[in-house]
Amino acid sequence: MQWKNSLAVLCLTVSPALALAEPEAGDRLFTLSGSGASDSGFDNNTTSISFDLGQFYSDHTVFGIRQSVGFADSDNDSSWNGATRVFGDYHFDAGKWQPFIGANIGGIYGDGVDETFFAGPEAGVKYYVKP
Template identity: 50%
Template sequence: MKMLKKAPLAILLGATLLPAYAMAHAHMGGHSAIGPSEGDREFSLSGTGSSSKDFDNSSFGISGDYGWYLSDRTLAGIRQSISYADVEGEDIGDDFWNGSTRLFADYHFGHNAARPFVGASLGGIYGDGVKDTGIAGLEAGLKYYLLPTTFIQARAEYQFLFDSGDSAEDNFDDGAWAYTFGMGLNF
């Protein structure tokens, strides 16, 4: 009985994705080239979030990337992230907004639908919950192409804050991990 209830959803999903795949395949001239070429641009949106079981402490964030492929494997661009946290407590204020603007460069491996990548970013962080300062990070992730130019991605970044070159070296050991999941397209 449960299988019958799920069947309409599977049919609806298939009926929605099949025409999109056929249009993308036709747009690519009938061949199945996957991923970007040198000179292509890329736009992606990613998000992250968490809440306590009672939803009294919650946070969420969104990150938008815009980049240019310097080769079919090397992407350089700019990333804008915004995060919000609503934290309950007497010692802590109601909510915090933070943002960061970073330049990034990523190197992608392979030419299949699954493309792991590694990279680095450098920029600034600002907002209510942080001291306005520099931020740098190393990152790794995976893009998976669902269509020739459309992908989903997961990324992990190790970020650390700094005020000067000396503090960057000192603060590397005190960094934090940031995780995002999203989707994007090449054009």
């Protein structure tokens, strides 16, 4: 029971800081993600990694670059692919929640894919927990 009370006090203590977690001009953005899967005999494997690197140029606009790389390995073959793109997003000020719209343009390349350029819209929401 003691740890529950301590957790509640901690949450109440940091909640004012969480309310001020909105991005400002000059703030940087970094996201890293990855995934992988294998079958039970580890004969067929896939893995991928992605990162975003950007900077807020105003309280609402961010520009940056995204890189993704994937690798697949099976009994018969192995292949890789990648995508590099630049993006620009506009964030709507909604406190800790930051809905955004934007666009990206870049290229896709690798084994077994048609190497080409692409462009498209993007939309989403971010939730900031740290100032």
